[in-house]
Amino acid sequence: MIRTVPETGSTNADLLDALRNGEPVREGDWLVADRQSAGRGRQGRNWRDGLRNFMGSTIVRIHPGQPPAHTLSLLAGVALFDAVQALAPNLHSLALKWPNDLLVSDAKVAGILLEGAQDAVVIGIGVNLVSAPELPDRKTLALTAFGPAPDRDAFAESLAAHFATGLERWRTYGIEPLLRSWSAAGTPNGTPVNVHEPDGGTVSGRFDGLEPDGSMRLRLADGAMRVIHAGDVMLAP
Secondary structure (H helix, E strand, O other): OEEEEEEEOOHHHHHHHHHHOOOOOOOOOEEEEEEEOOOEOHHHOEOOOOOOOEEEEEEEEOOOOOOOHHHHHHHHHHHHHHHHHHHOOOOOOEEEEOOOEEEEOOEEEEEEEEEEEOOEEEEEEEEOOOOOOOEOOEOEOOHHHHOOOOOHHHHHHHHHHHHHHHHHHHHHHOOHHHHHHHHHHEOOOOOEEEEEOOOOOEEEEEEEEEOOOOOEEEEOOOOOEEEEOOOEEEEOO
């Protein structure tokens, strides 16, 4: 079920509150807002909404024996890539930047935020269907730059379906097929990137694929390999 509200602070915050309050939140359901007044991105960034853009959240329940919860970040990215590609099949420069930002060339068209609560992970997704926010540190684009404005509700249905399919595969077959799907949609190996690490440091190198646990491999200038488990990855100019 996709439930739409005219306005809220944040769909992620709403689902987190519902989980903490013991309210019934079904896996597979989505909460979608026409407007958000307190949308958030990774590392606490503000995220401005845009009417007729997609702003929605869902949850995944965490159970023993299933793949590591952090790989849901990659799963969400692949589902998002597939849903957008279905809207714009001729958009050949569409690619995922680790772990799950969706880019057209070097411009961001969508982003994903995962937040944990109790036995669940809340996954929020924002897509610039019609308009793109102006960000001080990166380029942004909306899908209307490449064709007619996508219908938000139709996109929501497509994304929910792709996510549900990916989630079933993730639980059934593990993360190896997911890593292959991400790599097919992701930044090409050898792409120069800068990584802003959680401790405030920055390291530069070339993207060199994924580790078996979904972490990013970074090839440094001296040929050494560094594994990135967390950080803000930017394409180098």
